[in-house]
Amino acid sequence: MISDYYEVEVPQYVILGSNILEERLKEINILKEIKTALIITGPTKTREYGEIVKNILTDMNIKVFIYSLSNFLEKTQYRYIDEIKSILNTASQNSVRIILGVAGGKVFDIVKVCSKFLSIPYISIPTTASHDGISSPVISYPIFEVISSKIPLKSSRVRPPVAILADTAIVSRSDKRLLYAGCGDLVAKFTAVLDWRLAHKRVGEKFNEYAAALSVLGFKIIKNRRKIISLATEKSYRIVLKALIAVGVAAGFVSSSRPLSGSEHIFSHTLEMLSYKYGFKPALHGEQCGVGTIIMTYLHGKNWRLIKSILKEIGAPTNANELGIEEKYLVEALTISRKTRPERYTILNERNMSYEEARKILCKVEVI
DSSP states (O other): OOOOOOOOOOOSEEEEESSOHHHHHTTOGGGGSOSEEEEEEOSSHHHHHHHHHHHHHHHTTOEEEEEEOOGGGGTOSSTHHHHHHHHHHHHHHTTOOEEEEEEOTTHHHHHHHHHHHHTOOEEEEESOOSOGGGTOSBOOHHHHHHHHHHSOOOOSBOOOOSEEEEEHHHHTTSOHHHHHHHHHHHHTHHHHHHHHHHHHHHHOOOOOHHHHHHHHHHHHHHHHHHHHHHTOOHHHHHHHHHHHHHHHHHHHHHTSSTTTOSHHHHHHHHHHHHHHHHOOOOOOHHHHHHHHHHHHHHHTTSOHHHHHHHHHHHTOOOSHHHHTOOHHHHHHHHHHGGGTSTTSOOGGGGOOOOHHHHHHHHHHTTOO
16 A cells, blocks of 8 residues: 655646637636635736736626735835735735736735735736746745745745636737746756755755656756747747746645755845845846856856856846846855755755855856
8 A cells, every 4th residue: 555645736727828818717717706806916017917807807797906016026125014914904804715916026926925814716817927936836935034024924835826827918028038037047947956856865855756857847948949939929938938837837746946946046035135235136036046057057067058058048147247236246145145045955055155265156157
């Protein structure tokens, strides 16, 4: 008798196509049972798409509330606590039964937090292809750290979206820089899995071959399709969206971000934290992860030049100047990254790096 119990939770619907929003949204069964919904959008163009979704739901006789997050995401790490409390208050007072995230980037982390607190499902309707948060069942580390220090939140794990509806006609209108950032987040799976294998070898961390293979597939798609992706056509967005959705599902195999996030993400998280400390503007999450992957591939003794060439061919940043971040902050980030998330064993744990050593490494891989 096999005693090992294994369960994987995945979205009920994954719908991807062009000009499908209205037709396919109405086909999602859970919405046929819902009387009240909340839409969360970003502060800019996504608000317009949120209004489109609101009109569709209203036609389905669903009472809809819409909340557009402000520009807090680039200003302070704490400001959005009040926004979360406001959303939770609105949802509780109006018996909201489902949340629809119509956005990109970090807004989905707020959607996940609210879904978890309210114990209600959420639907992911991405407007960009900038990172795997559109599908992964985890709250990003920096946002979780801030929120859990102010609001009781025991774990960064959440349930996956009940549905993902990605309309490429909408997503392909977003800035191509966001597309290339999504590529950086996918290239990052290369070192994320290397770190996971290292942790399995060094500290006996449980390793899942299926989740690892699915995550690495995201990297391989970018590697093999980079010329098409660099054109930033609707087909390019479709390729990247499919890969982002797939790797997000990989996290569901282990109920953890381990297949998706390793030393390269820790480096990016550290940069973000330093941006709050020093007041500089960070680059996009996926952009920083891409550059982090170049560095960590070198530390793993693998072909960092290949990673750099992939990112360069796509049009993603490969150095400090292209990130728009002063060199000294990247050096400091690499120096202290091993302290950012000590419970997650990665290649960063293999050495206690000095500032000068970090600078030499960044020079070696042509990041500075």
